[in-house]
Amino acid sequence: MHIVVCIKQVPDSAQIRVHPVTNTIMRQGVPTIINPYDLFALEEALRLRDTFGGVVTVLTMGPPTAAESLRKALTFGADRGVLLTDRYFAGSDTLATSFALSMALKKVAAEFGQPEIVFTGKQTIDGDTAQVGPGIAKRLNYNQLTYVSKIVDADFAGGVIRVERRAEGGTQVLQSRLPVLITMLEATNEMRRGSVENALIAARAQAITWNAADVGIEDLTKCGLRGSPTIVKKVFAPTARTEKAVLVEADGSTDGMADALIDAIFERAPAVEEDLFEQAARQY
C-alpha cells in the first residue's frame, strides 16, 4: 500500500511580526512550520500504514528550505520525502500549484508505486483557500473526499474506503473507490512523537529533489507567476490599536485592587462612570 501526503511549509502565523518601523511583514527570523492542518493528514496516513502496512511518502513544493518540513515529517515517522523545487514555481497560485503537484504525483506513482490515497490538510494557514487538494484530485481524476473527520474503514484489497465528512448541519458517511484524494479536517487526531530511530533517520535523510523538468513539465507557462491567474494586489498589516494595556498600581488587598482598577477605568472613560451613576439613580 502506498499513501502520499502533500504538505506545505508555511510561516508560523503565531510568530509573524510586523516591522514596527516599515509596517511590512518581517519574514526574516520567522520560524517556518508544517501547515498545521497537514499534520492531521500525515498522522492519519501513518495510522493507516501502521494498521495495513505499506509506505508513506511525503511530497512538498516550495523553496529548497522546504526540505526542512520533509525532515520533520520523517521525524514523525514518514518513510520518504520528496521536494519539488524550481525557480519557475515561484509565485504559484492554487491553479499552478495543483498542476505542479499533480505532475509530481504522476512521477511518484511511476517511481514508487501507484498511491491508493493522496492526503492533504483541509487548507493552509497562509493561503486559506482549500483549493489545492481538490485541484490535484481533478487533474489526476481521483475521487475527492474533502473535510474528512474520520476514516471509518478501508479495504485496500477491495479498493474501497469509507469516511465521515463534516457537512453543514451534520456528518455525512461517504464511501469511495480507491484511489482517492482526502483532505483532512483539524482536530481529528493527535500527531505522534517520533521515536529516537525516526529522529536519527530524519536527521540523516536527504530529500529526493525534483525540478520542473524532472517531473515532465514542458509547458512552463503553466507554472509559477505566469501560470497563476490570481493576482495579489497588496499586502498590508492591519493598523494597530492605539489603546495600549496599562499597568495599574495597587496595594495587595482585593478591595485595594478593585478600587484602583475602577478608578483607572473611570479616569479613562468618564462616560462609564456617569452612565453607572445615572443607572443607579434611576433604580432608586
Next chain:
Amino acid sequence: MAMTEEKFDAIVVGAGPSGNAAAYVMAKEGLNVLQIERGEYSGSKNVQGAILYSDALEQIIPDFREDAPLERHVTEQRMWMMDDKSHTGMHYRSDDFNEEKPNRYTILRAQFDKWFNAKVREAGALVLYETTVTELVKDLKGQVVGVRTDRSGSPIMANVVILAEGVNGLVGQRSGLRDEVAPDTVALAVKEMHFLPRETIEARFNLSGNEGAVIEAMGTITKGMTGTGFLYTNEESISVGIGCIVSDFADSEVTPYALLEAFKSHPSIKPLLADSECKEYAAHLIPEGGYKAIPQLYGNGWIVVGDAGQFVNAVHREGSNLAMTTGRVAAETVIALTRKREEMSAANLADYARRLEQTFVMKDLKKYKGIPALLHGNKRNFFGTYPQLVSQAMQTWFRVDGVDKKSKEKAIFRNFRETRTIFGMLGDAFKLVRAWR
C-alpha cells in the same frame, strides 16, 4: 534495529554556544558527533543580553564575520552607578574599536545560534532537535556510555557525552553527577527587546553605521539586591534588562518584572527607550557563583562545559566566550583521546581540566573567586549605600549654590563618614582590593 547499535564518538547535549563549539570542533576533525537539542532549533530556547566576544569564536571559526548574523560592533562602553534619580558614569569610547575585525558585537541569540548550529551541521555533525536528553546511560562499571531521551526507542550510545545543557544542569543532576544549582549562585535576569528605527538609535547614542553602545549599570536599581542592569544597542532594537541573585529575589520578594519596569522608567534610561515598541521579553538564569561554584567537570565518559559548569565571569559580564572556549577545549581533549584510541575514563578526561587551567577561563575565574561572596555579603553597601553616596557627592560638587568649595568637600566627606564609618569603608575597600587581585 541496526540504527541503535551504532555508537557515536561523542554526544553533545545542548546547542548553545558551548555545545555548538564542542560539536563543531569535533565534527570538523572528523569525529562522528551527535548533538541533541530540546528546542525546535538552536537558539529557540537560548537567552542572553547579548554580547559576542570575537576572540573565543575566532579560535573556532576564524572567518565568522563573513556570514554570522551580527548586530553592531561595540565602540562605546558606559558603566553607570545609579541612585533613584541619577547616574554617575564612566564612558569609554574609542575609534580603535572601529577596527577591521571588531572585538565585541551585540547579537540576537535566536539568529546567531541558528547560524552557529548550521555550521555544526555543515561540519558533519548529526543534530536532533525537539529532543530532550532525560538521563545518562551507565554501564555496570559506572562508565557513561550513552543517553536516553524523551523519545521512545533504545538509548543512543557514545564513547563520551559532553554536557552543554545549560545553567540548570538537569541531566547531570538526574544522573547523580552534581547537586542542584544553589539559589545564591545563580542570577535571574529578565530582558526586553525594544524596537526603534536605526536612525533613532544612532542619534540617541551618538553612533554611526554599525557602531554600538552598551551600558552596564549598578546601584539602587536592584533595590539592595546583588545584581546589575544593562542596555545594549542592536541594529534596530535595544535590549534592556536587569538581573539579581535568585536568593535575593526570594528574600526581598521583589518581582523581576517590577524591577525591570522600575529600571526602564529611571530618568536616565527612560529617554533612551522613548517611543520604542517592546516586541519580546525573556528571562534566564545566569550562573554567577564563580570559581567556587564550579561543579565536578568530568568523570568516566562525561564532560561538563559552558553554563552547566558555572563558567561565567560575573565581574566582566562574560559568559558566552567562556562557554565557547570550554566547549572547544573539551572537544580538543576528546579528539586527542580518540586519536590515541584511549578510553574516556575520568583519569584521561582530567586532561580537560588541565587544559582549562591554561586558558583565560580558569585564570579569570580564579582571580575573582572572592568577589561573588564579597558583593553578596555586603550587598546593602555595594548596591545601595555607595552608589547613593557617590551620587550625593557628585551633586554637592556640581551644584553651584554660593557654598564655598572647602565646605563642600567637608560636607561630602562628612556624608561618607556618617553613612558608612571610616572603618566600614576601609574594610570594604580592603576586601575589594584583596578579592580583585
